[in-house]
Amino acid sequence: MKKVLKGDRVGYFYILPALLFMFLFIFFPVIYNTIISLQDVTVSTLLSEDKAFVGLANYISVLQSKEFLNSLTVTVIFTIACIVFQFFFGFLLAMIFKKNTRPFQLMKAIMMVPYIIPATVNAILWKFFFATKGGIINEALLALGLIKDRIGWLNQPKTAVVSIIVANIWCGIPFFMILLSTGLSNVPKDFYESARMDGANAFQRLIFITIPNIKTSIQASLVLGIVYTFRCYELVYVMTAGGPVDSTQLMTLYSYKYSFVTYNFSQGATISNILLLILLAVGLLYIKMMGKDEVM
Amino acid sequence: MANYTKQKKISAFFLNLVAILLFVVMIFPLYWMITASFKKEVDIFLSPPQFFPVNPSLQAYTAQLTSNVFDIFQGLGNSMFISCVTMVLAASLSILAAYGLARFRIHGKKVILLLFLISQMLPQVATLVPNFLIFKSIGLYNTYGASIFADATLGIPFCVLMMRTYFLSVSKEIDEAARIDGCTSFQSFVRIMLPICSGGIAVSFVFSFLFAYSDLIYSLTYINDSTKWPVTVGIYNAIGRYGTAWSQAMAFGMITILPILLIFIFMQKYIIEGLTAGSVKG
Numbered sequence: 001m002k003k004v005l006k007g008d009r010v011g012y013f014y015i016l017p018a019l020l021f022m023f024l025f026i027f028f029p030v031i032y033n034t035i036i037s038l039q040d041v042t043v044s045t046l047l048s049e050d051k052a053f054v055g056l057a058n059y060i061s062v063l064q065s066k067e068f069l070n071s072l073t074v075t076v077i078f079t080i081a082c083i084v085f086q087f088f089f090g091f092l093l094a095m096i097f098k099k100n101t102r103p104f105q106l107m108k109a110i111m112m113v114p115y116i117i118p119a120t121v122n123a124i125l126w127k128f129f130f131a132t133k134g135g136i137i138n139e140a141l142l143a144l145g146l147i148k149d150r151i152g153w154l155n156q157p158k159t160a161v162v163s164i165i166v167a168n169i170w171c172g173i174p175f176f177m178i179l180l181s182t183g184l185s186n187v188p189k190d191f192y193e194s195a196r197m198d199g200a201n202a203f204q205r206l207i208f209i210t211i212p213n214i215k216t217s218i219q220a221s222l223v224l225g226i227v228y229t230f231r232c233y234e235l236v237y238v239m240t241a242g243g244p245v246d247s248t249q250l251m252t253l254y255s256y257k258y259s260f261v262t263y264n265f266s267q268g269a270t271i272s273n274i275l276l277l278i279l280l281a282v283g284l285l286y287i288k289m290m291g292k293d294e295v296m
Numbered sequence: 297m298a299n300y301t302k303q304k305k306i307s308a309f310f311l312n313l314v315a316i317l318l319f320v321v322m323i324f325p326l327y328w329m330i331t332a333s334f335k336k337e338v339d340i341f342l343s344p345p346q347f348f349p350v351n352p353s354l355q356a357y358t359a360q361l362t363s364n365v366f367d368i369f370q371g372l373g374n375s376m377f378i379s380c381v382t383m384v385l386a387a388s389l390s391i392l393a394a395y396g397l398a399r400f401r402i403h404g405k406k407v408i409l410l411l412f413l414i415s416q417m418l419p420q421v422a423t424l425v426p427n428f429l430i431f432k433s434i435g436l437y438n439t440y441g442a443s444i445f446a447d448a449t450l451g452i453p454f455c456v457l458m459m460r461t462y463f464l465s466v467s468k469e470i471d472e473a474a475r476i477d478g479c480t481s482f483q484s485f486v487r488i489m490l491p492i493c494s495g496g497i498a499v500s501f502v503f504s505f506l507f508a509y510s511d512l513i514y515s516l517t518y519i520n521d522s523t524k525w526p527v528t529v530g531i532y533n534a535i536g537r538y539g540t541a542w543s544q545a546m547a548f549g550m551i552t553i554l555p556i557l558l559i560f561i562f563m564q565k566y567i568i569e570g571l572t573a574g575s576v577k578g
Contacts, residue, residue: 010481011400015408018393018452025449026415029426036425046429093322096315107319109564113326116567117556118510120528121549124535125329128542134341136328143344170325175571182572231419234512238532255421260517265425272421283417287410 030276036269043263058270068271070246071254078165078236078250079229085169086225090176094184095210097177108177115174123238126167130154154240157247164236164248168229175228176221183217184210216290223286227279251275333357333546340542356547366534368551371527375509376555378443378526382508385444386451387500393452394459395485399471409457416453420513423449431518442518443526447511451504458503458570462496463489499570502563509556527552 037058039051062068097108114122129137130153141147153159187210195205211218233252236242242249242257249257251271259268332340333356334349361368397405427446431437436445466489474484490497512528519525522533531548560567 011396011402014392014396014400014485015402018389018456019408019411021389021445022411022415022449022452025427025445026418026423027411029423029430030418032426032430033422089318093318096311096318099311104315107315109568111319111322112564112568113557113560114322116506116510116560117553118512118528120510120512120532121552124531124545124549125325127535128332128546129325129328131542134345134542136345139343139345170322173322178568178571227417231417231421233420238512238535252419252421255419256424256513259421259425268421269425272419272424275419276422279417279419280414283414287413 033269033276034273036265037273039266041265041269043265046263046265054266058266059274062267062270062274067246067249067254068274071249071251071271074161074247074249075230075251077161078168078232078248079226081165082168082172082229083222083225085165086172086176087222089169089173090221091180093173093177094181097181098184108181111177112174114171117171119171119234120238122167122171123235126163126170127154127239129167130163155244157244160240160244160248164239167239168232168235171235172225172229176225179217179221179224180214183214187213219289220286223282223289227282227286230279230282231275329546329549332543333550335543337541337543356543357551359544360547360551363534366522366525366530368527368530368548370523371525371530372551372555374440374524375526375528378440378447378515379505379508381440382444382447382451383501383505386448386504386508387455387497389448390452390455390504391459391490391497391500394456395463395489397456398460398463399468399481409460412453412456415449416457424513424517428517437518438520438524440519440524443511443515444508446514446518447508448504450507450511451500454503454507455500459493459496459500462493466492495566495569498563498566502559502566503570505559506556506567 038053038055040054040058041051045051093108093111097104129135132138132150132152132155135150135153137153138147138150142150151159153163191209191213192205195209200208231252232250233256236248236250237253237256240248242253252275255268255271255275257268258264258271331347331349334352334354335346336351336353336355339346339349339351396402397409402408423446427442428437431442431445436442470492471479471481471484471488474488475481479487509526510528511526512532515526515529516532519529522530525533531545531552534548535545
């Protein structure tokens with residue numbers, strides 16, 4: 001920023017509309033949400049003027065509840081499982097589809113589709129895959145002789161968790177593939193050539209050349225992936241709605257349930273605020289990480 | 297040397313084989329959705345399943361399009377309206393803001409960028425209750441406006457951060473020259489910067505549209521009247537009533553993603569560009 005154009009004050013007018021909009025519909029609601037979480041707001045007190053201020057009572061009761069511990073556990077398991085597989089397959093696809101030939105580019109483009117179709121449709125598609133009768137997963141396992149009877153994937157706690165993880169892995173792979181393949185395309189080709197000359201094998205080239213050179217892409221994809229998976233909502237809501245017996249109750253679904261099913265707005269707000277704080281911590285870590293490489 | 301080329305050929309062959317195999321696995325669910333939508337309901341439950349619809353039928357589509365459970369044309373129309381208005385609103389606001397953040401000396405620029413970055417990471421449930429109450433009190437509840445305003449908050453942070461990198465990549469001398477020639481900052485923005493960054497602008501429009509079109513949770517929470525539902529809320533509500541009418545559900549899914557697929561076919565370059573620009577440089 002050596003030289004600045006004249007009339008810098010004009011700059012504020014460009015930013016103001018978007019900022020004002022975000023203030024009205026994001027920042028103010030977030031503050032409002034925090035206020036609700038410090039009050040006692042249920043359906044009966046919603047419209048009354050003076051809502052009782054209860055301090056951190058909601059936080060204490062939420063943090064002590066078994067349901068919260070369950071939803072946190074489910075969310076963490078879901079996130080870790082999804083990210084591990086999405087990263088692995090995304091990386092694999094990025095490596096394999098590195099070649100710039102037309103058929104490869106076309107295949108890569110088509111593989112983007114799972115990422116851009118609405119989560120609602122993805123959820124219904126995977127509900128069909130995991131259907132007890134007529135679902136291809138059961139049919140395939142039967143044909144391979146791996147199971148004897150059809151499994152009710154979405155009707156049992158453990159298999160339901162597996163189902164939502166598989167569904168989410170599928171739609172997240174393209175995200176990792178694209179981010180990582182951009183990173184890969186920026187690694188100079190002669191790095192590989194000279195490594196090959198020195199007798200490095202494929203595995204050594206991966207560890208000593210590829211990974212260090214795409215570190216930024218790896219970091220960005222992992223942190224963003226974790227944030228997006230941690231706040232996943234629609235896919236699971238449509239597939240299982242948190243059930244059976246809360247086995248797929250992600251924190252987002254848990255919060256929604258309190259606010260819009262049992263109308264305990266304060267509890268719902270408290271849960272979403274805890275979720276927000278977790279994501280904020282991850283987000284700030286990301287910003288700190290990126291800050292080193294990127295001049296804001 | 298001959299040995300080396302032979303070895304190279306073999307490894308290339310295996311690479312291609314693995315590539316095709318992975319590709320097939322990745323797109324199989326899409327293939328399965330398409331074929332299931334063209335099967336008769338009874339054929340879905342055949343064991344072993346048909347990998348290709350032996351008696352292709354449009355039954356599922358006709359049943360879906362004439363169903364009185366949810367008027368799908370109206371749903372698509374609602375989706376289009378909500379998404380298009382959101383697109384124009386979010387893209388315009390963010391392109392302006394991105395330009396301001398890329399070209400002017402702004403107090404608290406870092407804080408502003410941080411706010412946009414954070415709002416991109418917020419869980420949607422954190423604003424759901426307060427916005428529900430706000431929309432109720434200002435009379436926006438149960439209108440398209442509620443969905444539009446809520447959906448725009450998804451697109452704006454993404455587009456601001458992404459567009460800013462486009463504007464930053466254009467040399468400052470270019471619009472300085474325009475300013476010396478007597479252009480105001482707004483004129484140089486419209487006449488010089490926008491045409492140069494047209495790729496980024498396309499990305500902003502496409503992503504604002506996609507975010508809005510894909511939304512379920514906002515419209516589900518803020519719109520009560522089923523005649524105003526976007527198609528995602530429609531499909532969510534209909535699915536419960538289908539039970540196991542899978543071919544009909546898949547047909548509904550196909551109709552829902554058709555606009556997205558069309559956009560993807562024509563705008564694919566911008567979607568990939570936007571994903572990388574928006575996330576890595578964010």
